[in-house]
Structure formats: structure tokens, C-alpha cells
């Protein structure tokens with residue numbers, strides 16, 4: 001039997017660079033309420049949302065992903081051709097195949113990089129960080145680009161008041177590469193497919209073809225998801241901190257998925273997060289941009305000086321599947 005050489009990577013990996021892309025068009029609650037029976041006051045009170053960004057009609061997941069990724073690569077200080085793999089986490093790239101990632105890699109000049117999309121909805125960024133961490137440490141790629149990008153405005157029914165106000169567009173990307181010290185803690189992740197219908201598309205593409213149903217927009221059982229997030233996600237976040245050996249008071253930032261300000265507040269309470277720990281509240285202006293929420297919120301906090309580069313942050317993403325992932329990281 002021939003001896004096969006197994007891949008081997010560095011002992012640790014870290015987030016080396018971060019980039020964000022927010023589309024230019026700001027959409028107010030008032031504009032959303034032109035199509036649904038709701039109000040600016042109700043939306044602010046029940047979700048914490050004040051406005052959102054929508055991409056231009058001709059602006060794609062590939063465009064936004066490339067814009068965010070370019071900034072992440074520049075901050076990481078590497079050349080695009082050094083990237084060994086491109087992971088684009090998204091649920092709104094409108095082609096079944098080919099992947100958005102293949103186009104993003106090409107546009108970036110990440111020639112020869114492995115490229116694939118990742119479907120883990122709002123947990124997609126934390127899934128991507130976990131996979132990239134393992135890929136670097138396992139020797140599959142020296143540098144991995146993880147981009148989380150959504151154009152949810154294409155898949156949201158603007159007349160459905162249970163979803164129209166909550167979803168938005170944007171992209172956030174990171175480069176993950178070798179590190180001399182631990183900078184990405186163990187990921188606590190999982191799924192609960194028994195709640196497959198809690199957030200889903202109204203119909204499949206086969207239904208569209210064979211039964212002439214309408215465009216299959218996203219639908220969400222808001223209360224069900226709300227309860228699940230509030231009760232099930234705090235233990236996941238607590239386990240991620242314990243696995244990393246970090247106590248709540250050691251955190252420099254808490255960056256949860258931006259699903260609802262009340263979910264964030266409930267998590268803070270259950271986790272007994274000290275008041276001095278800054279918490280991401282990007283939902284105000286960036287709504288729930290699914291997979292882009294965590295990296296966009298991270299970028300906003302760093303930009304605003306709420307947390308410094310090198311700080312320790314707890315990340316958690318959760319969404320359609322239902323799926324979830326949390327980890328403690330050192331910020332780029």
C-alpha cells in the first residue's frame with residue numbers, strides 16, 4: 001500500500017482582515033409601511049429597526065460580496081492569488097448553479113482558489129469562520145476568504161407584514177489565515193431540522209415550474225423563531241464562551257445575529273453580560289441582513305471605536321434550518 005502524505009497546517013488561525021459593503025439606498029420604515037399595514041412606531045418598538053439598506057436592482061450578491069472581500073483582503077495585507085479557498089455564505093444568490101463564490105474568486109483575482117457557496121442562512125458567517133479555521137489549521141488552504149452576503153430584498157414579499165420590515169441587504173467578509181496564538185475558539189454549532197418550516201421559501205422551484213405558483217418569497221413564523229432564539233441560543237453562546245475559556249466579563253464585545261433588538265436584550269440578560277461589555281446594535285440601520293449581519297455589525301463596532309482591534313468578541317448566528325453557530329474570536 002502506498003503511503004499517502006496527509007495535509008498539515010499551522011496550529012492556530014485568526015481573522016486577519018475584515019471588509020463591509022452597505023448598499024447606498026437607505027429605506028425608511030415609512031417607505032416599508034407604504035405596502036404593509038404597520039407603522040414606524042410598531043417596527044421600532046417590536047424589533048428595534050429604524051431603517052435598512054436595499055441594493056440597486058442591478059447590484060448582485062456577487063457584486064456586493066466582491067466589494068466587501070476586496071476590503072478584507074486589503075486589510076489582511078495579502079495578495080488575492082494567495083487565497084486558497086473562497087467561501088460565500090448566502091441564501092439569496094439567484095442561480096442554483098454555478099456558485100457565487102466562483103465568480104467572486106475570479107473577480108478578486110484569487111486565481112486557482114477553491115470556491116463554493118455555503119447555505120446556513122443567518123448562521124452562515126459563523127459556520128464559514130469555523131470551516132475556514134479548520135481548513136487553515138488542517139492545511140487545506142493557507143488563507144481562506146469567507147464572505148457573507150445577502151440581497152434579501154429580492155426574496156422578501158414587500159406586501160407581507162411578517163417579513164417586509166425585517167430583512168435587508170449587505171455584505172461582510174473576512175480573511176482567515178495562520179496565527180501564532182489561538183484567536184478563534186471552538187465553534188458550538190448544530191441544527192434543529194424539526195423546525196424546517198419556521199423560516200423557508202413559500203414553494204420550491206419545481207412548484208413554480210409545475211404548478212405555476214407565485215415567486216417563492218421567504219416566509220417566517222416570527223413568534224416561533226423568536227422563542228427558539230431567546231431560549232435556545234443563550235446556552236449555545238454560554239457553551240462557546242466556556243469552550244474558549246472566556247468569562248462574560250472578559251469579553252470586549254458581544255456581536256449576536258441582528259434578528260431583533262428584543263432577542264439581543266434577552267440574550268444579554270440570560271448570559272448575565274456585564275454592562276461594560278459593548279453589544280452590537282447594528283439592526284437599527286442594517287436590519288436583519290441574514291448572514292451579513294454579524295460581519296456588518298463587527299465592522300460598525302470597530303469603525304465606531306466601541307471595540308478595538310485585538311479585542312475578544314463572542315459571535316453567534318442563528319436562522320433558517322433551523323441552524324446555529326457561536327464562537328469567541330480575536331477581532332482583526
Ligand SMILES: CC(C)(COP(=O)(O)OP(=O)(O)OC[C@H]1O[C@@H](n2cnc3c(N)ncnc32)[C@H](O)[C@@H]1OP(=O)(O)O)[C@@H](O)C(=O)NCCC(=O)NCCS
Pocket residue numbers: 036037038039042043046047122161162165166199220221222223224225226229259260263288290318319320
Ligand atoms: C417578527 C417579529 C418582530 C414580530 O413581533 P412579535 O412581537 O412576535 O409580533 P406578533 O407576531 O406576536 O404580533 C403581535 C401583534 O402585532 C401584529 N403585527 C404583526 N406584524 C405586524 C406589523 N408588521 N405591523 C404591525 N402589527 C403587526 C399582530 O397581528 C399581532 O396583533 P394582535 O396582538 O392584535 O394579534 C418577531 O416575532 C421576531 O422578531 N421574530 C424573530 C425573527 C427572527 O429572529 N428572524 C430571523 C432569524 S433569521
